[in-house]
Amino acid sequence: MSATVNTDNWPAIKAAAEAALPAKVVEFIASLKGQTHAESHLIAILHMVQAENGWLSPETMEAVAQLAQIPLAKVTGVATFYHYFRLQPRGKHMINVCLGTACYVKGADKISQRLMDNLGIAFGETTKDGMFSLESTRCLGTCGLAPVVMIDDQVHGPVTPGEVGLILEKYLKKDKVKA
Numbered sequence: 001m002s003a004t005v006n007t008d009n010w011p012a013i014k015a016a017a018e019a020a021l022p023a024k025v026v027e028f029i030a031s032l033k034g035q036t037h038a039e040s041h042l043i044a045i046l047h048m049v050q051a052e053n054g055w056l057s058p059e060t061m062e063a064v065a066q067l068a069q070i071p072l073a074k075v076t077g078v079a080t081f082y083h084y085f086r087l088q089p090r091g092k093h094m095i096n097v098c099l100g101t102a103c104y105v106k107g108a109d110k111i112s113q114r115l116m117d118n119l120g121i122a123f124g125e126t127t128k129d130g131m132f133s134l135e136s137t138r139c140l141g142t143c144g145l146a147p148v149v150m151i152d153d154q155v156h157g158p159v160t161p162g163e164v165g166l167i168l169e170k171y172l173k174k175d176k177v178k179a
């Protein structure tokens, strides 16, 4: 949907864009009306969308562009530039590998590589079955357990490359038992 804005179709476009976004975001964008630099709030808007939805879908980015009257290319450009923004839905389990100094010197790169090999995805991606998303993070504050991997809200450490498969298996098994 990249319709040209004119006086005939704007109400419909606006209504569709509002429906595609969380109410909080619609309100925030409305509060910016009249400000000359709406673009300077773009990162804040995208953060809000991601906080509510977990990721930035093409539909929500287009809705932001329409409502804030910012070119779609600019919105997608910012969303793709910053590593923080997720352009795919989150998996059921979020894996965060700590790449802080203490974890790095204890082999966090090897843990990362093993996770990527086992899951078949890179950082910022989600497995095809929707089970795991992989992210990297900076110091989790548990350097004594380095190298550390956080899955959902549970910290695992010290983790060896050989344990990676077992840890993932544990989460898969837990889900099977629940199902």
Ligand code: FES
Binding pocket: 098, 099, 100, 101, 102, 103, 104, 138, 139, 140, 141, 142, 143, 144, 146, 148
């Ligand atoms: S550097 Fe990894 S927990 Fe501190």
